[in-house]
Amino acid sequence: MKLHYSIYKISISIFFLGLLTASGLFGQAVPGKDENIPFLVTFGKEGKTSWGDDDFNEIFFFTIPKDFKQQFYIRVFDPDCGGEHDEIQGEFNTKTLFSVYGGKGVDPEKNEDSKGLRKGGNYKTGNLLASKVFGTEAKYDNKYYTFGPFNPTEGDFNIRWNSYIFKIVCEGIKGDDGNLYRYFLSRDQDNNIAVEGANAFTYAYTFRMWNDFKSVAHIYPYIDTGIVSIKQRNFDWDNDGKILVVSRYKQGIDVPISNEDNWDESKIPIEPAEVNSSLDFQFHKRQGELVKNNNVVVTLENQRGDALKFYSSPIGGVPVYQPKTNITKIAPKK
Numbered sequence: 439m440k441l442h443y444s445i446y447k448i449s450i451s452i453f454f455l456g457l458l459t460a461s462g463l464f465g466q467a468v469p470g471k472d473e474n475i476p477f478l479v480t481f482g483k484e485g486k487t488s489w490g491d492d493d494f495n496e497i498f499f500f501t502i503p504k505d506f507k508q509q510f511y512i513r514v515f516d517p518d519c520g521g522e523h524d525e526i527q528g529e530f531n532t533k534t535l536f537s538v539y540g541g542k543g544v545d546p547e548k549n550e551d552s553k554g555l556r557k558g559g560n561y562k563t564g565n566l567l568a569s570k571v572f573g574t575e576a577k578y579d580n581k582y583y584t585f586g587p588f589n590p591t592e593g594d595f596n597i598r599w600n601s602y603i604f605k606i607v608c609e610g611i612k613g614d615d616g617n618l619y620r621y622f623l624s625r626d627q628d629n630n631i632a633v634e635g636a637n638a639f640t641y642a643y644t645f646r647m648w649n650d651f652k653s654v655a656h657i658y659p660y661i662d663t664g665i666v667s668i669k670q671r672n673f674d675w676d677n678d679g680k681i682l683v684v685s686r687y688k689q690g691i692d693v694p695i696s697n698e699d700n701w702d703e704s705k706i707p708i709e710p711a712e713v714n715s716s717l718d719f720q721f722h723k724r725q726g727e728l729v730k731n732n733n734v735v736v737t738l739e740n741q742r743g744d745a746l747k748f749y750s751s752p753i754g755g756v757p758v759y760q761p762k763t764n765i766t767k768i769a770p771k772k
């Protein structure tokens with residue numbers, strides 16, 4: 439009896455440890471686990487836009503479900519600009535400012551400027567909760583720096599998503615090199631332990647592709663209620679292969695691609711059945727000569743000109759094309 443109880447207890451512990459490990463590995467990473475994107479990238483403001491960053495800043499939002507009551511942390515991997523991972527121009531001289539905001543003014547559904555899309559708009563809205571400047575620092579090279587702890591209620595509450603919203607702004611305040619980095623929203627200061635039900639999103643996605651022909655990167659915009667068409671815009675894709683749009687109903691729509699230091703755009707129709715789900719924007723590298731260190735920016739807007747969100751964990755899961763099966767009627771045997 440006692441032995442049975444112990445085995446029961448051990449089994450339960452293993453089960454929960456399994457859950458914890460799974461969520462820890464595949465939790466709120468930015469870029470997300472399905473995206474196959476190695477890094478976000480932000481250049482110093484003296485950089486050239488032809489290196490793939492159009493505005494030298496990147497804004498991400500984190501959503502914390504209302505029922506999550508514990509403190510949490512925002513961990514930044516390789517926040518420095520130097521040593522491993524980063525993109526050198528001449529010598530490393532870039533300084534990058536990371537700032538975390540909460541409170542009123544953060545929620546981009548209530549405050550348009552918070553999205554960071556309007557030229558000259560003030561995207562640093564909300565209460566500044568934490569910030570730090572990173573230069574070329576071995577201490578933070580190939581390592582995490584942790585912001586926090588934060589209380590969920592320090593965020594900007596959004597009723598529709600039943601979540602508190604936080605914002606992290608990364609700005610290249612000096613220099614011309616590219617800072618490559620990643621985020622993880624964590625329950626733990628020193629480890630990546632996911633906050634269940636949390637998510638992250640941006641409106642202007644600036645990211646680095648893998649230096650690998652076979653690698654396909656994905657980003658997952660959410661198609662909200664009322665959307666009938668979208669306009670995609672991509673920047674500095676370096677003519678690197680194809681960008682395809684896939685969903686349950688789209689096998690792969692080719693979109694016009696940018697080359698060097700330019701934007702290209704096109705309109706994509708949305709089926710009613712695609713509303714309230716995610717699209718899969720796929721980035722397939724050109725075969726032959728490898729396009730190295732390709733940084734790219736993507737934005738989307740709906741038919742009314744409102745920007746769409748790209749979620750790190752696609753809402754409704756990764757969409758998979760469902761080919762229509764042709765039902766051929768077989769004549770009944772006589």
Ligand SMILES: [Ca+2]
Nearest residue numbers: 520521522579
């Ligand atoms: Ca580094």
Ligand SMILES: [Ca+2]
Nearest residue numbers: 527529531615
């Ligand atoms: Ca430099």
Ligand SMILES: [Ca+2]
Nearest residue numbers: 516517518618
């Ligand atoms: Ca870095």
Ligand SMILES: [Ca+2]
Nearest residue numbers: 490674732733
């Ligand atoms: Ca590029």
